[in-house]
Each structure stands twice: as structure tokens, then as C-alpha cells.
Amino acid sequence: MNAHEVEQDQVSAALTVALPAERVFAVLADPTAHPTIDGTGWVQQPVDRAPLTEVGQIFRMDMYHPDARDGDYQVANEVHVLDAPRAIGWMTGHDPGGDGRLEFGGWFWRYDLSPLGPSTTKITLTYDWSAVPGTIREYLHFPPFAPDHLANSLHHLADLATRTPHARTDPG
Structure with missing residues (x-):
């Protein structure tokens, strides 16, 4: 089942999967999975590979977008929601001066997981x-991606979680 909803200043999509919430959450909390989940091709690889475990944690991603100067750039995401296995979310920013002082643009990603049974x-x-x-x-135009991006990402997440029987255990 797929749902797609656009409201003012936010867009969301939903997908029901035959997977336990814990498995889906484990994939989302693993930055090394994010390039596979992304449906735009913009997320290239994680710079910070440690699992997401706490609010305030920063994880960086190497990105590519043809409209960015030289195409390649890096984002710094700050975890702002972490309620395993029910919700995880992060704000996207960058380090414009290269000095560790992050600036955030005002947008965020959030995944809410609602168990509908032990394996759904x-x-x-x-x-x-x-x-x-x-x-x-x-x-910048918002959202900066096609309307089907969120649904595609959810399908990528479900496929990856199906192939990933357990959470990654190495620290990076």
C-alpha cells in the first residue's frame, strides 16, 4: 500500500511492509544504508559511518547534484528525533566555513514507524x-525533488530491510 500527501511546506508518503519495525529502524539508523535508500542519486556515501544512536549526533554524507558548484558537496545531518524503533529524523545542514560550525537550512527528514503487528x-x-x-x-525550490521521490525511497528502504536480516554491529 502506498500513500502520498502534500501539505503546505511538507510532503509525506507511507508504505506498509511485511517487516518488523526493529529491522526497518536498524536500516535507517545505519548511515551506510542511506545511499541505497535514496531515490535521487544525490546521496553518494557516508563520511560518518557509525550507527545513529542519539539526538544531537552529527553524520555527514558526500553528495552529488548537477546544479551544485562542481557537482560534489557534503551535508552534515543532525539527528533531532530518535525513538527506537518508532521514529528517527534529522535536519540537513552544512559547514560553509570548513571550521565545524554548522548551518542548517530549515528542512528535515523524518521516518515514523507504526507496528501493525509483530512483522508488519x-x-x-x-x-x-x-x-x-x-x-x-x-x-531553492521546495521540495527539491520529484513528487515520487519519497515513495521510491520507501520502496528502496523496504527492499534493503528485506535483504538485511539484522542490524550492522561494527562501529564504522
């Missing part, structure tokens, strides 16, 4: 840009 989970993926200031909205 409804996954809702939300992309929210409600806190993006006008100065950024002047040059």
Missing part, C-alpha cells in the same frame, strides 16, 4: 521545509 510496519516518510527562511526560498 507502516512507514511514513516526511520531508518538512516549514522552517526554511525566505532568503533560502529565493534560490
Whole structure:
């Protein structure tokens, strides 16, 4: 089952999968899985490979977008929701000066996992840009991806979680 919903300043999609929430959460908490989950081709590889375990944790990703200067860039994500195995989310930012001082643009990703039984989970993926200031909205269009991106990502997540019988245990 697939659902897609657009509201002002956020878009979400949902998918019900025949997988336990714990397995889906373990994949989401593993930054090395994110390039496979992403449906845009923008997420290239994790810079920080440690599993996501706490609010405030930063994990960086190497990215590619043809509209970015030289195509390649890096984002720094800060975990702002972590309630295993029910919810995980992060704000996306960057380090413009290369000095470790992060700036966030006002958008975030959030996955909500609702167990519908011991081996069935409804996954809702939300992309929210409600806190993006006008100065950024002047040059970035939101959402910056096609409407089917979230549904595609949920299908990639389900496929990966099906092939991943347990959480990654090495620290990176």
C-alpha cells in the first residue's frame, strides 16, 4: 500500500511492509544504508559511518547534484528525533566555513514507524521545509525533488530491510 500527501511546506508518503519495525529502524539508523535508500542519486556515501544512536549526533554524507558548484558537496545531518524503533529524523545542514560550525537550512527528514503487528510496519516518510527562511526560498525550490521521490525511497528502504536480516554491529 502506498500513500502520498502534500501539505503546505511538507510532503509525506507511507508504505506498509511485511517487516518488523526493529529491522526497518536498524536500516535507517545505519548511515551506510542511506545511499541505497535514496531515490535521487544525490546521496553518494557516508563520511560518518557509525550507527545513529542519539539526538544531537552529527553524520555527514558526500553528495552529488548537477546544479551544485562542481557537482560534489557534503551535508552534515543532525539527528533531532530518535525513538527506537518508532521514529528517527534529522535536519540537513552544512559547514560553509570548513571550521565545524554548522548551518542548517530549515528542512528535515523524518521516518515514523507504526507496528501493525509483530512483522508488519507502516512507514511514513516526511520531508518538512516549514522552517526554511525566505532568503533560502529565493534560490531553492521546495521540495527539491520529484513528487515520487519519497515513495521510491520507501520502496528502496523496504527492499534493503528485506535483504538485511539484522542490524550492522561494527562501529564504522
